[in-house]
Amino acid sequence: MSPINRESEGIILDTLDHGESDLIVTLYCRHGGRSSAIAKGAKKSKRRFVNKLELFTFIHVRLKQRNTRSLAILEEAELHSAFLPLRSHIIPYTAASVLREFCLLATREGEEDERIFTLLVWSLHHLSLPRPRLSHLQIVMLFLLRFYDYIGYRPDFSQCFHCGNDGQADSSSSFGFNTAHGGLICTSCKGSGFSSAIPLSTGTIKTLQLCQDTSLDKLHRLKVQDKSLYEALNVLHRFGKHILQRDIISWKMLRQTIKPQRPNWT
Numbered sequence: 001m002s003p004i005n006r007e008s009e010g011i012i013l014d015t016l017d018h019g020e021s022d023l024i025v026t027l028y029c030r031h032g033g034r035s036s037a038i039a040k041g042a043k044k045s046k047r048r049f050v051n052k053l054e055l056f057t058f059i060h061v062r063l064k065q066r067n068t069r070s071l072a073i074l075e076e077a078e079l080h081s082a083f084l085p086l087r088s089h090i091i092p093y094t095a096a097s098v099l100r101e102f103c104l105l106a107t108r109e110g111e112e113d114e115r116i117f118t119l120l121v122w123s124l125h126h127l128s129l130p131r132p133r134l135s136h137l138q139i140v141m142l143f144l145l146r147f148y149d150y151i152g153y154r155p156d157f158s159q160c161f162h163c164g165n166d167g168q169a170d171s172s173s174s175f176g177f178n179t180a181h182g183g184l185i186c187t188s189c190k191g192s193g194f195s196s197a198i199p200l201s202t203g204t205i206k207t208l209q210l211c212q213d214t215s216l217d218k219l220h221r222l223k224v225q226d227k228s229l230y231e232a233l234n235v236l237h238r239f240g241k242h243i244l245q246r247d248i249i250s251w252k253m254l255r256q257t258i259k260p261q262r263p264n265w266t
């Protein structure tokens with residue numbers, strides 16, 4: 001059987017020491033999705049992969065695989081962007097760590113979705129800008145909102161999932177978000193004991209809908225008020241825990257790191 005050769009752009013999500021001289025790297029690739037590969041001699045010969053196999057680097061790789069079940073060998077890596085600020089500043093680093101944790105836990109080896117790759121590059125790029133138009137927390141929010149959609153859990157902010165109330169007929173309607181259904185529930189349905197809900201104001205619901213409907217190339221122009229940002233993050237964090245059925249370890253780190261800057265984020 002002839003070996004499989006593959007070339008792709010990818011983002012380094014994880015590295016693991018393997019024996020004395022090798023590294024096993026996990027990437028999210030434009031072509032091939034999440035991919036693991038062994039970089040032979042990467043720990044000993046610094047020259048071959050110098051600065052290319054660091055966390056969050058954006059590289060072009062050539063992978064060789066004996067067959068579809070064997071671990072790929074990383075033959076060559078070419079640096080596109082090191083996204084250096086992500087490794088030298090704690091806040092963008094912790095924000096990027098949240099994105100990384102979701103990519104590692106919610107995607108499967110070899111399952112390709114170019115939208116996830118593009119979203120990841122977009123987010124890391126904006127997180128590493130010296131004077132970003134979007135705050136680090138806004139980028140995390142925008143990433144999660146889209147990421148859930150791409151993995152099949154698009155949150156629905158258009159109407160109550162139980163009765164269909166979209167708030168148009170009755171402007172006094174208020175809604176909350178139910179993680180089990182991934183959608184809104186109105187006060188009347190909640191009042192009838194149907195389901196539990198995390199509070200979401202009308203302004204935040206509108207902002208979230210707008211964020212979902214805006215294309216990635218225009219997303220950095222959006223203005224999101226802090227109140228909506230915090231409400232949205234609360235919902236997205238709890239929805240993420242529900243989807244993954246576990247705690248998001250890096251979330252705690254992000255909260256602790258960012259707290260001095262944003263004391264109102266609870």
Ligand SMILES: [Zn+2]
Pocket residue numbers: 160161162163164165185186187188189190
């Ligand atoms: Zn309802």
